[in-house]
Amino acid sequence: MIRTIIMLTFWGIAAPVAALIGFPWTIITGDVTLLYRMFTWGAAAGVRFAGVRVKIAGLENIDRSRSYIFMSNHVSNLDPPIQIARIPRRSSVLVKKELFKMPILGTAMRMGSLVPVDRGNRDAGIQAVEDARQVINQGVSMLIYVEGKRSFDGKLLPFKKGPFYLATECGVPVVPMTITGTHEAMPKGRFAIKPALVTIIFHPPIEPRDFGDRDHLMEEVRAAIESGLPEEYRGGSTAPTVQRTESS
Numbered sequence: 001m002i003r004t005i006i007m008l009t010f011w012g013i014a015a016p017v018a019a020l021i022g023f024p025w026t027i028i029t030g031d032v033t034l035l036y037r038m039f040t041w042g043a044a045a046g047v048r049f050a051g052v053r054v055k056i057a058g059l060e061n062i063d064r065s066r067s068y069i070f071m072s073n074h075v076s077n078l079d080p081p082i083q084i085a086r087i088p089r090r091s092s093v094l095v096k097k098e099l100f101k102m103p104i105l106g107t108a109m110r111m112g113s114l115v116p117v118d119r120g121n122r123d124a125g126i127q128a129v130e131d132a133r134q135v136i137n138q139g140v141s142m143l144i145y146v147e148g149k150r151s152f153d154g155k156l157l158p159f160k161k162g163p164f165y166l167a168t169e170c171g172v173p174v175v176p177m178t179i180t181g182t183h184e185a186m187p188k189g190r191f192a193i194k195p196a197l198v199t200i201i202f203h204p205p206i207e208p209r210d211f212g213d214r215d216h217l218m219e220e221v222r223a224a225i226e227s228g229l230p231e232e233y234r235g236g237s238t239a240p241t242v243q244r245t246e247s248s
Helices: 002-029 033-049 079-086 097-101 105-111 122-137 162-170 214-227
Strands: 052-057 069-072 091-096 115-117 141-145 174-180 196-202
Touching (some): 002 105, 033 052, 069 162, 069 214, 079 091, 079 196, 097 115, 115 122, 122 141, 141 162
Parallel strands (some): 091 141
């Protein structure tokens, strides 16, 4: 519990400082880069203060000059602050619309072109996919949690179809990502953080010419993500879903 309080306290102090510097700079210059770097640094630092160490593998697979759609598994609220900070270039992510109501954080997310999504509204989910497409077309990468919600047991849930529709429409490479260790550090349903080693694996990109149809792309992404999971977390449900709503 103490580690979680330390992390949240740091974020509570760092966010206003970043906003005080980053908001005016972004408004004056029209460039969100400084604000983005300050918030991602703060997110990663807060997790580090909570006792979570991060190991990265496969970064050599990423061309820093290109935009990608990163597709990842999702087991913890720690996943976004850890992963966004480790993606080599500016990236957006689909997040719950409620977070946009938070002071400072909501404004920063809007400036950073993060995409709100309402998990309980199918039409809103479809709109979120369209909003994500517009962000990608601006040259910003996108991180998407393809299960649409956090897994309770660390195993992969069924994938949503929206991310794969988005990928085929945009025609940018897809990078499967596997994150492990956050399930032990802070699983779904637990507030306290335990010290842990988190591993992020960037699998080789899947180029648009190799997509095939959406079902084939989904199978390829699932196989790649699952290959990076510990043996005890493999073999999750593979049943398709009909929804197109994604959020973290």
